[in-house]
Amino acid sequence: MEPLELRRAVAAGRVTASELGLRVDDVVVIHDSDRVALSLVPCGVLARVAPLGQLADSEFEVEVARRLADVDAPVAELEPRVDPRVYVRDAFAISLWTYYGPVESEIAPADYADVLLRHHAALRQIDLDAPHFTDRVAGALREVNDRERSPELPDPGRELLSDTLSGLSAAISAEKAGDQLLHGEPHPGNLLNTRRGPLLVDLATCCRGPIEFDLAHAPEEVGAHYAGADHGLIHRCRALNWAMFSAWRWRRDDQMPDRDHWRAEGLTRVRAALDRCGLG
Structure with a gap:
């Protein structure tokens, strides 16, 4: 994202999580492309923030995750402390996921x-x-x-x-x-x-x-x-x-x-x- 848009995306992710009762003292940008992935600290949440034009894609992703959770698929989980849906703020679509800390060993x-x-x-x-x-x-x-x-x-x-x-x-x-x-x-x-x-x-x-x-x-x-x-x-x-x-x-x-x-x-x-x- 452009620097200004990235700052707005970070703010949207932070405020959305905070208003849902999650503690956010810091935000770390994990990935920055056409949408961004943010690590929210210390609540242990990964926020995916996309332009509102990608709302349908974000909603589709959440639906896929919801259905796969029911069949024990090896996929990242949606954040269990909030409703499993896409939130809209300041022209961004925001979904909240469990944050998994990296493990250094390679996958064989x-x-x-x-x-x-x-x-x-x-x-x-x-x-x-x-x-x-x-x-x-x-x-x-x-x-x-x-x-x-x-x-x-x-x-x-x-x-x-x-x-x-x-x-x-x-x-x-x-x-x-x-x-x-x-x-x-x-x-x-x-x-x-x-x-x-x-x-x-x-x-x-x-x-x-x-x-x-x-x-x-x-x-x-x-x-x-x-x-x-x-x-x-x-x-x-x-x-x-x-x-x-x-x-x-x-x-x-x-x-x-x-x-x-x-x-x-x-x-x-x-x-x-x-x-x-x-x-x-």
């Missing part, structure tokens, strides 16, 4: 795969109206194909991303027999190592698709520990995921830190992933 590939196996099993137990992964691909494709939305994307990169997004999306979705609810983006940044064990966060990306779409976000070693995974499909999904990631970075209004580096690196990763699939 087998443990990573176990979390995804248990999470996918939990997702099969709930009924939720979630978008198909191809809807997300279509959103990325709109950014690529609209020069006003991505004015700095060079023509070779635009062609690469457009062809990859449209071609792989169609190929992967051709057979939907194995589709189910997914996390959507279970990359290492969304898997916390906690004293309760590894927990998934950022549940707003929940969508439908093959389990390989989720596995493609994890380190490559993880797929070998997930029984029944199609490794060729994982590689194709990884190329598609890098194409989506790259498409978001070339948006005119993208706010990811170190965006210029990831613009170039994203295109490089797409080419490498396509070569790995034999599609370069």
Whole structure:
């Protein structure tokens, strides 16, 4: 967020929690992008604060968390001392979660795969109206194909991303027999190592698709520990995921830190992933 908007977001998170009876002496910014994550001290709460334009996404995330809590999924919990809903203040949508202090040890590939196996099993137990992964691909494709939305994307990169997004999306979705609810983006940044064990966060990306779409976000070693995974499909999904990631970075209004580096690196990763699939 821009500095002024960030200060307003921090204030909105602090006041909202305080008015709900939670003690807030300090606020630490954990993550700052198009929405922010705030550690509220000493009440032990994580506040997710997003512009009001993302209200629907925030409400969807809270609903996913509520339903997964009922089936013991390995996910971060909503703050139990307040109503499990999204609060609106000063043009921000605010949700409150349990804060988990970091555990320094790394998550082994087998443990990573176990979390995804248990999470996918939990997702099969709930009924939720979630978008198909191809809807997300279509959103990325709109950014690529609209020069006003991505004015700095060079023509070779635009062609690469457009062809990859449209071609792989169609190929992967051709057979939907194995589709189910997914996390959507279970990359290492969304898997916390906690004293309760590894927990998934950022549940707003929940969508439908093959389990390989989720596995493609994890380190490559993880797929070998997930029984029944199609490794060729994982590689194709990884190329598609890098194409989506790259498409978001070339948006005119993208706010990811170190965006210029990831613009170039994203295109490089797409080419490498396509070569790995034999599609370069």
